[in-house]
Amino acid sequence: MAPLNTGAAVDSAAPSMLERVQDFVSEHKKAIIIATAAAVVASAGVAYYASTSASASTSGKTDDEASKLKKKKTGSRGAKKSSKDKKGSTDGPILEERKPKTDGSATTRAKIAATFKTKGNAAYQARDFTNAAELYTRAIQVSPREPVFYSNRAACYINMTPPKYQEVVDDCDSALKLDPKYLKALNRRAMAFEGLEKWEEALRDFTAATIIDRFQNQSTANSVERVLKSxxxxxxxxxxEKREPRLPSYTFISAYFAAFRPRALPTLPENPSQGDQTLLLALQALEASDYAHSLTLVNEAIEQGVSWDAGRAEALNLRGTFKFLTGEISAAKADLEESVRLVPGFTQSLVKIASVHMEQGDPQKAFKCFxxxxxxxxxxPDIYYHRGQVLFIMNEYADAATNYTTSSELDDTFVFSQIQLAVAQYKMGDLAKSMATFRRTLRTFPNRSEPSNYYGELLLDQGRFEEAVEKFDKAIELEKAKSPPNVLSLVNKGLALYQWKQDIGAAERCCHEALRIDPECEAAVATLAQLSLQQAKIPEAVKMFERQSELARSEPELVNALTYQYATAAQVQFLHDYPDMAAQLNQIATRA
Known part of the structure; x- marks a missing residue:
C-alpha cells in the first residue's frame, strides 16, 4: 500500500491522484483492453483480455461434434473425466476434425492418416492418452504437414499423468509453423509454458490467441490474469532482492515530510561530538528539502556516534523514516522502535511505527501505537491527523473527520488537517459541508497551493472541468514560488484537460512538464503510460511502464507496474509476430 503519512498530497485525498488515474483507465477500459490487455488496476486485481482455452462441455469431442453441442446448448460433458490438473481443469482440450489438404498424389496418404486420426480420437475419448498419442504419431509419419495431428497429440501429452509439457511445446511449435494462427495450438502451448513456469512465453501465447480470436471468448481471461500475476x-x-534501496521522487518525499508539523531543531550538548554536529546538519538539510544530503548526513551522524539519548532518538527517527521511504520496512521499524526505547513516548516515532504496521497490513497494532x-x-496534533489518515484509508470517514477536527483544534495552522476534513466530508456524501470547508481553507491559507489543488480534484470529480482547471492553474502559480515546486497540480490539470476536451496533447504536455521538474514523479509517468495506451502507442506505453517499475517504492507497487509492463510487452510481441493484424487491431482500438 502507499504510505499513510503523505497528507493530502499523494494518495489520501479523495478523489486521489491514484484513484483518478484508475478512473481514467476504467472509463476507457475497452480501448485499453484492446491496446494492451490491461484494465483497472484496483488492488492489483487486474482484468485482462480473454483468450481461448479448454472447453469442459466439449472435451473429447471433434470440432464438428463440439459445434453441434454448442448450438444445442446442452452443456454436456464427455463420458469420463480426467483428474484435475494444477490449474483446476477437469477435462482435456478439444480435438479437431480438420480435413487434410490433398492433391491427387497425396489422396491415399491422406486417407491412411485420417484413419489413424479417427482411431486416435476414439482412444482419446476413452481417456487412453498413451495409445491416442501413438496413433497421432502414426498419422504424422504418413502426413507430416497436417497441423491438427500435432495439436491433437499435444492434447494427449497435456492430459497424461504427469503432463509432458515439453512434448506439448514441441508439438505445438510444429503445428504453429504450419498454421501460425492455430488457436488451439496457441492455447495448448500457453498451458504447457505455464506448467513449465515459463510465464513470459505463456503470456505471449495467451495474448496472441486472445487477439486472433477477436476478444470474443471471455473464458480464458482468468488464464491471462493468472499468468500475469505469477x-x-x-x-x-x-x-x-537485487536492487539497491533508493529514495522515491522529490514530490513523494516532500509530501511525506509535509504531513508532519515542523519541530524545533534540538539543542546540542555543551560539548557536542562530531556525530552531534553532523546530526544537526542532517536536520537542517531536511528543513531545506535537500533529502539526499540529509540521508547521507544522518547515516554519518549515527556512525560517528550521537552523544545523548534524545539526539540519538532523533537520528534514528530520521534514518528510520528514510528507510521507510526506500521500502526497507523491517529496518525502518527497528530504527523507530529503538528511537522509542531511548525516549519513551516519542510521539512522532510512535506515529511512524503505526505507518509501518499499516504497511505490513496490521491495523490493530497501528492503533495501539496511536x-x-x-x-x-x-x-x-500530529497523532490525531495520522490516526485520521489510517481511518480514512479504512473507509471510516466519520471517525477520520473527528480526528482531523481534533488535530485542527489543537493547531489550526496545519493545512492538511483541514483539507482532509473536507475530503472526509465529501466521502461521507455531505457535499455542501465539504465545499464550505474547502472554501474556508482557501481563505485561511491563501498562499498555499494545496487547498486549490485538492479543491480542484473535487471539482473534477463532479465534472466541473473549467472550475477545476482554474484551481489547478492557481496551484501551479503558487508552486512556482518554491524550488523545486510540487508538480501534482500539473498532472491534475493534464487529466482535467483530457476529460474535459479530450485534449491528449495538452494532457501529455502537462505531464512532460511535470517530469522536467521532477523526473521521478510517479503520477506523471503513470498518466503518460495510460495516455499512450489510449492512443494505441504501444511502444511508448511499454517505456513508461518500464519507468514506472523502476520508480515503484514497494513490492505491491512494483507488482502492479510490472503487470502493465508485461501485458503491454506481450502485445508488442504480437504485433511483431502478426504484422498483418496490426491495422485491424488499431481499428478496433479506435472504435472502442
Missing part, C-alpha cells in the same frame, strides 16, 4: 510477482521479488502516543502526549 510473472509479475516472481519478477518483483527478484528485483526487490493509543500509546496519546497516552504520552494527548496534545500532539
Amino acid at each position: 510473472l509479475s510477482a516472481q519478477k518483483a521479488k527478484e528485483i526487490i 493509543d500509546e502516543a496519546v497516552e504520552s502526549n494527548s496534545k500532539d
